[in-house]
Each structure stands twice: as C-alpha cells, then as structure tokens.
Amino acid sequence: QVQLVESGGGVVQPGRSLRLSCTASGLNFNIYIIHWVRQTPGKGLEWVSLISSEGTNKFYADSVKGRFTISRDNSKNTVYLQMNSLRDEDTAVYYCAGVGSSWTFDYWGQGTLVTVS
Amino acid sequence: DIVMTQSPDSLAVSLGERATINCKSSQSVLHNSNNKNYLGWFQQKPGQPPKLLIYWASTRESGVPDRFTGSGSGTDFTLTITSLQAEDVALYYCHQYYNIPYTFGQGTRLEIK
Numbered sequence: 001q002v003q004l005v006e007s008g009g010g011v012v013q014p015g016r017s018l019r020l021s022c023t024a025s026g027l028n029f030n031i032y033i034i035h036w037v038r039q040t041p042g043k044g045l046e047w048v049s050l051i052s053s054e055g056t057n058k059f060y061a062d063s064v065k066g067r068f069t070i071s072r073d074n075s076k077n078t079v080y081l082q083m084n085s086l087r088d089e090d091t092a093v094y095y096c097a098g099v100g101s102s103w104t105f106d107y108w109g110q111g112t113l114v115t116v117s
Numbered sequence: 118d119i120v121m122t123q124s125p126d127s128l129a130v131s132l133g134e135r136a137t138i139n140c141k142s143s144q145s146v147l148h149n150s151n152n153k154n155y156l157g158w159f160q161q162k163p164g165q166p167p168k169l170l171i172y173w174a175s176t177r178e179s180g181v182p183d184r185f186t187g188s189g190s191g192t193d194f195t196l197t198i199t200s201l202q203a204e205d206v207a208l209y210y211c212h213q214y215y216n217i218p219y220t221f222g223q224g225t226r227l228e229i230k
Binding site: 044046050061102103104111 | 155172210212217
C-alpha cells in the first residue's frame with residue numbers, strides 16, 4: 001500500500017523559512033516523480049513544484065521560483081521542499097503527490113498546514 | 118499558463134439522478150504524438166486530499182465506480198456521474214498535465230438536492 005506522509009508544517013513569520021518533508025513507503029520510490037501541490041480556500045489547488053525520479057530535473061511555479069527549492073534523498077525515500085522568504089500568500093495546506101501509471105497525481109499525502117503570519 | 122474553467126461552480130442533484138460537470142481549457146491538451154488528452158478529474162471530500170478518478174480524460178482509475186465517466190477532447194471535457202450516490206457529495210476538480218505549470222479548475226461543489 002502506497003503511503004506518502006508530509007511533515008514540517010507550522011506557523012512561521014513572514015520572511016522566515018520552513019522545510020517540508022514527504023516520506024514515502026510501499027513503492028519503489030526512486031522511480032517516481034514527486035510533486036508538491038498546495039491548497040487554499042481562496043485559490044483552490046495550485047501546483048508548486050516537481051522533481052524527477054533521480055532528482056536531476058526540477059520545476060517551479062512562478063509564484064515560488066527563487067524562494068522554494070525541491071530536493072530528494074532516494075536513500076531515505078524522502079522529498080524536501082525548502083521554503084524561504086515566506087509570504088502571507090504561501091499560507092496553505094501543502095500536499096506531496098506521486099506520479100504513477102496515469103502520468104498525473106496517483107498518490108497523495110494527507111497534507112501539512114503552513115501558516116505564514 | 119493553461120487556464121482551466123469549470124462549470125457550474127456548484128450543483129445539486131437528486132439521489133439516483135445524473136450529475137454533469139464541465140471543464141474547458143484555454144488551449145488544447147491533446148498531444149498529437151500519442152493522441153492522448155492530458156486531462157484528469159479529482160474528487161475531494163472534507164479533510165481529505167484529492168483522489169484521482171479519471172486520467173487521459175476518460176480512463177477510470179482502478180477502484181473507481183463505473184458510474185463515473187470522463188469524456189471530451191481538445192479543450193472541452195465532461196465528468197458525468199450517473200445514478201448519484203450520497204457518498205459522491207464532494208468537490209470535483211479538473212486538471213491539465215499537458216504542460217508545466219500544471220493547472221486545476223476552480224472546483225465544482227456537488228450536493229444532494
């Protein structure tokens with residue numbers, strides 16, 4: 001059974017940093033592309049970033065480019081999202097999602113809440 | 118960026134009746150190389166992450182009841198739920214994975230009439 005578990009969320013002041021983690025189990029982690037998607041009541045679902053299976057290719061939404069960095073450690077089955085220079089508008093539930101045979105988000109974690117205030 | 122627009126924003130349907138949700142993309146999500154529409158549908162219930170229902174516009178994810186059907190091509194897509202059940206009350210989102218940035222529709226809230 002595939003499971004993704006996010007951690008690292010919390011309350012942080014504007015301008016500060018936070019690092020989210022997404023740890024996977026039940027899958028051959030090092031062949032999966034992993035995304036971060038965030039959700040706010042006002043803006044709905046917003047794609048944030050993705051990292052290729054081997055960590056070579058990384059992409060970001062314009063809204064986070066230059067502030068967020070995605071990385072992964074396949075030996076730990078974990079993807080990270082380093083979030084710097086946080087803004088009020090980064091407040092959201094952050095989900096990690098894994099890409100399976102559908103080529104889109106087959107697997108989701110339960111999410112971790114980030115509040116910038 | 119590809120803008121995804123859903124209609125309606127909310128929908129109330131009687132149990133056992135049909136629910137139809139539309140999704141329009143600002144540009145085609147049909148890839149000529151493989152003739153696939155890079156369009157998915159998600160269901161989200163309160164306190165839960167989104168759940169993939171449909172991918173490639175019309176392929177049902179494993180375990181999804183066959184009352185859920187996806188159709189359409191190019192820029193216009195539809196999610197149809199035949200014979201609505203109480204457990205289908207949820208938010209529904211369409212989503213394109215044709216190019217980056219991946220984008221989602223604003224969501225359609227489905228309720229029981």
